Structure formats: C-alpha cells, structure tokens
Amino acid sequence: xxxxxxxxxxxxxxxxxxxxxxxxxxxxxxxxxxxxxxxxxxxxxxxxxxxxxxxxxxxxxxxxxxxxxxxxxxxxxxxxxxxxxxxxxxxxxxxxxxxxxxxxxxxxxxxxxxxxxxxxxxxxxxxxxxxxxxxxxxxx
Amino acid sequence: xxxxxxxxxxxxxxxxxxxxxxxxxxxxxxxxxxxxxxxxxxxxxxxxxxxxxxxxxxxxxxxxxxxxxxxxxxxxxxxxxxxxxxxxxxxxxxxxxxxxxxxxxxxxxxxxxx
Ligand SMILES: Nc1ncnc2c1ncn2[C@@H]1O[C@H](COP(=O)(O)OP(=O)(O)OP(=O)(O)O)[C@@H](O)[C@H]1O
Ligand SMILES: [Mg+2]
Numbered sequence: 001x002x003x004x005x006x007x008x009x010x011x012x013x014x015x016x017x018x019x020x021x022x023x024x025x026x027x028x029x030x031x032x033x034x035x036x037x038x039x040x041x042x043x044x045x046x047x048x049x050x051x052x053x054x055x056x057x058x059x060x061x062x063x064x065x066x067x068x069x070x071x072x073x074x075x076x077x078x079x080x081x082x083x084x085x086x087x088x089x090x091x092x093x094x095x096x097x098x099x100x101x102x103x104x105x106x107x108x109x110x111x112x113x114x115x116x117x118x119x120x121x122x123x124x125x126x127x128x129x130x131x132x133x134x135x136x137x138x139x140x
Numbered sequence: 141x142x143x144x145x146x147x148x149x150x151x152x153x154x155x156x157x158x159x160x161x162x163x164x165x166x167x168x169x170x171x172x173x174x175x176x177x178x179x180x181x182x183x184x185x186x187x188x189x190x191x192x193x194x195x196x197x198x199x200x201x202x203x204x205x206x207x208x209x210x211x212x213x214x215x216x217x218x219x220x221x222x223x224x225x226x227x228x229x230x231x232x233x234x235x236x237x238x239x240x241x242x243x244x245x246x247x248x249x250x251x252x253x254x
Contacts, residue, residue: 015162
C-alpha cells in the first residue's frame, strides 16, 4: 500500500498563530525524518505564506486561515488558504523585492523565499475572494 | 527577550527569540529606543540566540540599517546560525552589513573603520 497521510488546520489570522502554524506543520512532517535543513526550509515557507495571509490577505482584520498538508511517500504538498482581499497582479507580486507595504518595513522577499526553499510554488488568487498558495517539496 | 549593552558609542543587541512578523514589532521598537537613548554610532546584532527568522527579519534589519545610515553609523552581525544565514545571503543583507566571528571582532573592526 502507498504511504499517504493528510492533516488539516484551521485558525484565526492572529499573528500569535504564525509560530503555531509552522511548528504544527513541521511536527507533522517529521514522520518523514527530514534533514534539519529541509525541516527549516519548510517552516520558513509556511511562515511566509501564513504571514502574507494575515498582513496582506486580511490586513489585520480577523478571518480564517486553512492549511492542508499531504504526504505521498516522500512528497509533501502544503496548501495555505485565506478568504481575504486577493492579489491583483500575481506575476508582479511574485517578483523579488516587490511589496505593496513598504511603509511596514516589508522587504518583498516572501514569495522568493517560498520559491527557493520549496520545489514548486503555485499561487491562485481572485480579488475579493482570497488566495491559495500550494507548495511542494520532496524530502530525501 | 532582547538584551542591550552599550560600549562607548556601540550598541550591542542580543536577540533571544524567533524573529517573525509577530515578534519583530516589539523588537524593532526596543532597538529604536535604545539607539536614540544614546548617540549610537555602531549597531551590532548578536544572533547567537536566534534559531528562526523569516522575511520579517529582513525588514527589521534593513529598517535599523536605514536609521543608522542616516546618521553615518554602521551595522554588523555576529552569531548567525546556518538557517538564518541562508536568509541573509538570499536577501542581499551582506551588501549593507558585515558578519564577524564574535562581538569582540565586530567591535574592533567597526570602530576602526569609522
Ligand atoms: N495572501 C495574500 N493576499 C493578498 N495579497 C498578497 C498575499 N500574499 C502576498 N500578497 C501580495 O504580494 C506581495 C508580495 O508578497 P511577498 O511575501 O513576496 O512580500 P511582502 O509580504 O510584501 O514582504 P515580506 O514577505 O518580505 O515581508 C505583497 O506585498 C502583497 O501585495
Ligand atoms: Mg510576505
């Protein structure tokens, strides 16, 4: 039988939950015995996606964030979803150093970090409806 | 959980927690207060106690650099763990600040350079 596993999280878009979310995902992933570096890359990518949902998606109003993590043998798929304001221009948003909130000392490196720390990053978004980030990584 | 130490015109900031969007606002405020408390010429970040940092930390370091740079001050960093160093390298932070082995080395070089 193929070795698969799934977990889901739902929590409020409060900044205290950023630490909770990345630790919860990391602890679920740890059943695959990833290296310290792989685990840390995944924690960072999750932190980026969740922070974006809080800061940009909900702009510090309270909404819900949904995370699904799927394990399929050594392949991990992480989905982070918000029902916030959405992204107008995804291509531009993914450019390194682009930020819509420079006044908050954001550096515009979130998507670049997710992209380089994970194997694959997909962004789906629709204005007024929300954003879904899907990240994939294979651990050895 | 951030410790501050003054040594002449040098301010040493030792951060002892994970740096993310949730923690960095408070850290920023404390550092800015400390910088303005004395006439700080050199800012040294001690990251020995930092096991996690995401892009919020890039903004935090960059913002402090801008403040110091306005007054012709310098910024340095010591104690980067490999995972944190990866973020520094990726984001180009080493273009605006130098990394040293320890606080003593940083003090020697930064004060001499000024
Ligand atoms: N979930 C989201 N909902 C709405 N807009 C988003 C979302 N995620 C990202 N964005 C938009 O994409 C831009 C780029 O995101 P990215 O994470 O790369 O940078 P940042 O969050 O602005 O800065 P940093 O992550 O370095 O602190 C954001 O400035 C924002 O405009
Ligand atoms: Mg971001």
